[in-house]
Each structure stands twice: as C-alpha cells, then as structure tokens.
Amino acid sequence: MKNNYIIYSVLISFLAFFIASCDDNYQSSIPDFPVNLPLNLTSTYPTFKNSNNQFLLFENSKNKSYPLGQYVGYGGILVYTGFDGEYYAFDMSCPYEAKQTTRVHPNDIGQAICDSCHSVFDLGYGIGNPSTGPAKEVLKKYRAILNGDVLYISR
DSSP: OHHHHHHHHHHHHHHHHHHHOOOOOOOOSOOOOOEEEEEEEETTTTTTTSSSEEEEEEEEEEEEOOTOEEEEETTEEEEEEOSSOEEEEESSOOTTTTTTOOOOEOOSSSEEEEETOOOOOTTTOOEEEEESOOOOOOOEEEEEETTTTTTEEEE
C-alpha cells in the first residue's frame, strides 16, 4: 500500500511538471493587442458559414471603428475557412515587416501575400507559415471558436 502511494506521488509530480513545462514561449514580432470579435454566421455572414477557402477581413485603422468591446488586433484580423472547413484567424500584419499598416491580403488559392515584402504565407490548413519571400516567422494566430452560429475570435 505504501509503495502505491509513492508511485502515485511520483506520477502526479511528474505530470504536474510536464504540464507546467508545456508553456508556449513563442514570441511573435507582432505585439499583443486586444482581440475580441464575435461574428454571427447566420445573420451577418451567412455565406461564410460552412464554406471552404473563404475569408473575411477586419482592418485595424484610424478610419475604421468597431462596436464597443470589439477589438481586431494589431493590424487587423484575417478570418479564413481552411480547405478542411475549419475556421482560422490571423493578424493581418506581416511578421517580417512588423508594422501595423503593412498587411497581408489573401488570394483565392489559400495564401496571404504581404503588400510590402511580398512574402507568401500558406493559410490552407490554418498554419500561416511562410512559403516564399524573406519572412521566416508564421502569421500571428488567434483563437477561432464556433459556438452555435457565432464565431468568436480572441487572443
């Protein structure tokens, strides 16, 4: 009985250490800005629901305002439905340029291209990794959680 207690104690300690060591230490060149964007896929964006390889853009600029409590990150948010039908969200700022006004824009083949350095990022399966150009860092990714008919984008 005492041996079982020791084994369980060691296992629990190891598990706690393992979980604590799984912390994500990734530092993006894109600064952390507030992100909170609920999207109603029934009334506001009905063609986006159940789509593949489609996107929505929400730019962060001085000329654009959003309802109180809604925030769109550093350069804006690119919301994308991947080839797998899942929803993904990325900051629109290019990680190579790391400027709020230098953005990536999606094309119709599942890529986003930087306006300035012309780096190409693959969006198809929600990774946002660079495929060509000088960028080496992935696009900053945000959480996209579908709850009923509302897609919640957050950091």
